Amino acid sequence: MNFRFQNLLGAPYRGGNVVISNNSLLISPIGNRISITDLIKNETITLPCESSSNIARIAVSPDGNFLLCVDDNSRCLFIDLRRRVILHRMSFKKPVSAIKFSHDGGLIAIGVGKLLQIWRSPGFRKEFFPFELVRTFADCDGAVSALDWSPDSKYVLAGSKDLTVRLFCLKKISKVDNKPFLFLGHRDFIVGVFFSVDKKSGRVSEVYTVSRDNAIFTWDYTPEEVLNPPSPGTPEQISSSEVIENGDGKKRKNFDGEDGNVGDSALHRGKWKLAKKDFFMQPSTKLSSCDYHQSLGLVAVGFSNGVFGLYQMPDFVCKHSVSISREKITTVVFNERGNWLSFGCAKLGQLLVWEWMSENYIMKQQGHYYDVNCLAYSPDSQLLATGADDNKIKVWTAASGFCFVTFSEHTHTVTALHFISGNNCLLSASLDGTVRAWDMLRYRNFRIFTTPAPRQFVSLAADPSGDIICAGTLDYFEICVWSMKTGRLLEMLSGHEGPVHGLMFSPTNAILASSSWDKTVRLWDVFEGKGVVETFPHKSDVLTVVYRPDGKQIASSTLDGQINFWDPIDGLLMYTIEGRRDISGGRLMTDRRSAANSSSGKCFTSLCYSADGSYILAGGRSKYICMYDVADQILLRRFQVTHNLSLDGVLDFLNSKRMTEAGPMDLIDDDDSDVEEGIDKQTRVNLGHDIPGSKPNNGRPIIRTQCLRISPTGRSWAAATTEGVLVYSIDESFVFDPTDLDMDVTPEAVNVALSENQHQRALLLSLRLNKDSLIKGCIVSVKPVDIQAVASSIPLRYLQRLFEAFADLLESSPHLEFILRWCQEICKAHGHSIQQNSRNLLPALRSLQKTITRLHQDLADTCSSNEYLLRYLCSTGIKN
Incomplete structure (x- = not known):
């Protein structure tokens, strides 16, 4: 009953911008949820938070702790990424087209329709109105489409669909300087605006503006003190050189009378000049997305024909120009170091991360293009296979949420999937008239099952041994039976008068159950050739069995x-x-x-x-x-x-x-x-x-x-x-379900028993409390010599909880042999009871088997990778 949402697999990227936080965390919107991919560990998680509609824009704070996302209904969520919870909610009156945190994380610039709003980031204290609107600028004549903050977080560049870029100052200044500076000259709406900082002085030196018509303009900045230096001895010269000493370093008065760091400059008072115009040579295309990396001076742009380019600024030298798809690139973003580029294509549902120096893909993930029709778990629960209307089969690692192989040999919708236990084989049925068998070790299609006349298969089943394969048809209302070893068609089971949408073999014998739209469920004896054994009539069409x-x-x-x-x-x-x-x-x-x-x-x-x-x-x-x-x-x-x-x-x-x-x-x-x-x-x-x-x-x-x-x-x-x-799973870290409690069963009593070396009593008390940390601590505290005596004294009702603790310990504890010794002694002492109560213990035993199988595979891979080194060490030892 305690199932909770864990992950979302197979969902495509549907649009919106993506961001890379902490240099290696790719954060992307997937429908109305947020997906976070660790590019180093190759793990993907989906936040349990849901928005009211598809998410359009996201922004992450500079420290990577908070996420701001806005959906198509202009509803905003402020999310704590570490705790994965929603802290605040807010709604805007108009669609939000751009959003960005300031460099210090204290402010948020949001383009709400034609308005540029500056909000203060919510704090940790409880507030009735957590979002505080600092300023609103209503100078744009079109919707705001691009934003960027100056390094000192005092200025905001805003590009809009009125073909202009404006420089806004957050501080309230004189009426003469109150109007924002306009960057004019573009002939299409603005896609990106970026500040460029001089590496020596640390001041803003240039501004780049990028428009949809494949143009990038470079604007040079000349500070006011360079244009009009104050005369020596005048009050202006004295006030400009006045400094204040404190423990943090030297400071001076800035343009609005407040103390600021040395190097701050009044960008609205200097002179801006259009230095040059450059154009990306992509005829008959539109520039759809762009990003700029300040430290490296690189501009990455994506076009509507699937081509992206990487240019060195301000010289406008093309470093790379590669075509990654035939559809529009909807988002481009650098990571913090600038060595990785992330691309998103909404029409293909694809996300790519590319290392431009080595020209290698770091990640290439694509969800199912259309709806997922079927799925199947592997016998050890480690893999999850999915089939969809896009004719593809994807196999995911259940723990990490990563797709590691895609099969695209089917030419029509994949309708059914089935794993065969014991031989690493996946079966798939499709409307293209084939049933295919896939080798999950070599990742290849090694067998194709067909019929003399083309049929559309909508259901699939295999007997427990994996020797007989059955598939139900949509058009001829038959069940086809093949031999797995030879691939030959053995029999065509007829009798249904409607599409056979449900097939399943009995787990204990060779009886096949089938369901059809002819309002019946039929049992078939496949091996003996007796045909229909039993028929169960229904009052309406049967959809599955x-x-x-x-x-x-x-x-x-x-x-x-x-x-x-x-x-x-x-x-x-x-x-x-x-x-x-x-x-x-x-x-x-x-x-x-x-x-x-x-x-x-x-x-x-x-x-x-x-x-x-x-x-x-x-x-x-x-x-x-x-x-x-x-x-x-x-x-x-x-x-x-x-x-x-x-x-x-x-x-x-x-x-x-x-x-x-x-x-x-x-x-x-x-x-x-x-x-x-x-x-x-x-x-x-x-x-x-x-x-x-x-x-x-x-x-x-x-x-x-x-x-x-x-x-x-x-x-x-x-x-x-x-x-x-x-994917929903049981998270037992939040569940406390004690059994057989009384006044003496307390955590303190467990600690006292451990201090007195009463390991058997301590373990029983912890099992009655059903507290995970106490159970694991008591298991580890038992000496290897005493395992047999303690294991034989465990009551039957606690075995399931004990097996679950063993499975968790094997994943995290380094004492592999110690835990396996525990499992061996438990099976020796309670083997008959385990066999009689296998139905209740089956989930825990399978979880334990899954963990042992994965550890065995990890050790086998490690040994095989070091095989030659081990041979060399052994030969060296013999000679010595």
């Missing part, structure tokens, strides 16, 4: 929103769950009825049992995923997939103000809009493999759950949704 892990129960979902549980041995209906009300919710823009009165789509299209079979997860064309208790047939919990209002079906009640004579405002295409085109604004094609009666929604994405899978360890589960693959 699953076996319980012990093979003693079958669950099937129907189009009328029911979940039926059958006894496969006796062929009887055990009980039924009416889930229509539980999954209902969310009104589409094209619906004529409210969500409460509409009956379309209120059904479960995917089911999945837990590892111990005590509860079942169910999801479908809804924003909810339901968790039911199987024994009591009650709803335990509902998980809402997303709160993103950019998707259809999230709101239960629509806003009547957004309804026009031509229909809902969100469904009206604005061809004159210059908003970036992302994945969510492309036309979605209905490929015909949805539930009966489904209709395309004029290209607007509809929230739904396509597939649900629980990991074999039972510690996490994944859902393939419109937003991507949502």
